[in-house]
Amino acid sequence: MLRGLGGLLALALAFFPICWTSSAPAQVAAAQNTPSLATPTADANASWLLDLDAWHAQREYDLAAPGGWLTLVGLEWLKPGINSFGAAPDNAIRLHAQAPDHIGLLTVSGTSTSGQIVQLLAPSGGFPPQLTLDGGPAREGSLSTSDERPATIAWHGLSMVVLRRGSGCVLRIKDADSPARTGFHGLHWYAPDPRYRVTARWIPYKPPQVEKIPTVIGTTLDMKAPGVAEFIVSGKVFILEPVIEGNDTSKLLFILSDETSKTASYEGGRLLNAGLPDHGLGQPGSITLDFNRLYNPPCAYTSFATCPLPPIKNRLPVALEAGEKRYTP
Numbered sequence: 462m463l464r465g466l467g468g469l470l471a472l473a474l475a476f477f478p479i480c481w482t483s484s485a486p487a488q489v490a491a492a493q494n495t496p497s498l499a500t501p502t503a504d505a506n507a508s509w510l511l512d513l514d515a516w517h518a519q520r521e522y523d524l525a526a527p528g529g530w531l532t533l534v535g536l537e538w539l540k541p542g543i544n545s546f547g548a549a550p551d552n553a554i555r556l557h558a559q560a561p562d563h564i565g566l567l568t569v570s571g572t573s574t575s576g577q578i579v580q581l582l583a584p585s586g587g588f589p590p591q592l593t594l595d596g597g598p599a600r601e602g603s604l605s606t607s608d609e610r611p612a613t614i615a616w617h618g619l620s621m622v623v624l625r626r627g628s629g630c631v632l633r634i635k636d637a638d639s640p641a642r643t644g645f646h647g648l649h650w651y652a653p654d655p656r657y658r659v660t661a662r663w664i665p666y667k668p669p670q671v672e673k674i675p676t677v678i679g680t681t682l683d684m685k686a687p688g689v690a691e692f693i694v695s696g697k698v699f700i701l702e703p704v705i706e707g708n709d710t711s712k713l714l715f716i717l718s719d720e721t722s723k724t725a726s727y728e729g730g731r732l733l734n735a736g737l738p739d740h741g742l743g744q745p746g747s748i749t750l751d752f753n754r755l756y757n758p759p760c761a762y763t764s765f766a767t768c769p770l771p772p773i774k775n776r777l778p779v780a781l782e783a784g785e786k787r788y789t790p
Contacts, residue, residue, distance in 0.1 A: 506655065513653050513753055520756060520785075521648055528620065528635060531642040534558060535634035536765040539569050539623070545584065546621075546632065558636045560619050561589035565599070567623065569630060579604045579623050579630055581614065592616045606630060609707060626767055627680035633765070641762060641790065649786040657752035657783035661692035661701075663738035664745060672704055674716065675770045677729065677760055682769060687713075687742040690735075692750060694779055701750075701775055703735065712736060715750070718771045720780035727787050730771040731755040755784025762788055 525531055537546075537554045546554040549562035556564075563584040571577045580603050581594065592599040593615045604612040604623050611622040618637030623630055636642075665688035672686040684704035691700045703713035718730035733755050740746035759766035 509655070509658070510653055513751075516754060517648070517650060524648070524762070525642060525645045527618065527637040529642070530759040530762050530766065531645055532620075532635040532637050532639050533633065533759065533763040533765045534636045534639050534641075535632070536767070537632045537634070539567055539579070539630045539632060541569050543568050544632075547584075554632060556619070556634060558619055558634070559638070560616060561592070564589060564592065564616065565614070567604075567632065577606075577625075577630055579606055581612075589616060626678065631767075644790060646790075648788065651753070651783050651786060653753050654783055657694070657781060659692045659694065659750050659752070661690035661748050661750050662745075663740075663748045664689050664691060665738075665743050667743075669742075672702065672772060674704065674772060676767055677770060678767050680767075688738075690715075690748050690750060694752075694781070697779065699777055699779065701777070702772070710737075710742070713748075715775065716769050716771050717755075717775040717777060719777040721782060725782075725786050726755075726784070727757045727761040729758060729760055729768060730776075731784060732758055733784075752781050752783040755781065757785050757788060 523529055535556065535558075540553070544554055544567040545552045545563065546556060546565065546567060547563040548556050548558070548560040552563065554567075563586065565584055565588060566582040568580045568582060569577055570580075580601070581599070582601050583599075588599040593613075594600055595613055596615075599614070606612075606623045606625050608624060611624055614621045620635045620637075622633050624633055666686065669685055669687045671683050674682040674684050676682060684706070686702050686704050689700045689702045691698060693699075701715050701717055703715045706714050713735045715733040715735065716730060717733065719726070722728050722730060733750065733752065735748060735750055738744075738746040738748040758768040760768035
């Protein structure tokens with residue numbers, strides 16, 4: 462790890478602009494003088510390390526929270542019609558957790574093209590005591606299935622939401638007492654390395670594009686792609702294309718893999734959040750990418766998540782030895 466000012470300056474001087482190859486997109490080919498690493502002051506480097514340590518701690522806290530990804534214990538597809546759910550074996554969806562025998566019925570009507578409607582109905586004996594819906598007493602009615610604000614069915618440490626995935630709906634089940642959460646002992650990180658904090662050239666798409674992002678369950682997500690970031694690592698030029706999550710235009714999401722995915726980091730790729738370019742999404746400019754903040758998607762901790770996979774253009778032929786390593790319980 463290069464923390465000394467002298468080492469950083471020598472490394473920065475080793476980088477030089479490299480013209481893009483003919484295989485790059487036309488919008489990228491015209492880019493010249495790709496930015497390389499800036500040389501931070503000693504105080505700035507110390508502040509960066511403190512911020513990174515705090516981010517590591519927050520990352521572990523969020524992951525191990527009562528509603529964090531370590532609590533995800535089930536993902537069940539709903540079939541058209543009636544889907545009973547609970548701990549008893551006679552349910553269409555059996556919960557393998559401490560739960561009432563019969564929690565309720567989820568009815569699915571309509572088609573994927575016209576819009577499916579999911580309703581919660583009480584079982585024959587009524588809703589179990591202490592069952593809640595969105596924090597209040599459980600009641601019959603239609604459920605919100607949006608990723609942003611899904612209706613939450615809860616009983617003690619158990620929580621369930623219905624989400625739309627592909628052409629159908631799934632019941633996602635979380636258990637605050639899951640073995641993955643109760644046995645959590647922390648994450649594994651590469652040592653902080655300023656070489657992987659780069660200033661990239663921002664090249665906007667005009668107009669913005671829509672990228673089809675593959676997922677681990679075989680579906681695709683249509684996500685807005687406003688441009689590409691062009692940067693230098695290990696003396697070579699690379700590009701990455703970020704996407705925008707939902708309607709959140711305050712930050713960018715990079716879904717990527719690199720050579721460490723074969724050995725030391727999660728094989729399904731990693732994620733990186735970044736702020737907006739200095740001149741906005743629609744104008745050429747620069748953007749900071751700190752690969753020390755690469756983190757694993759939920760699928761690194763549970764087989765019940767529906768994670769995005771890196772598009773082909775974001776599979777980098779270089780080892781980014783930074784950020785979160787492969788998770789081992």
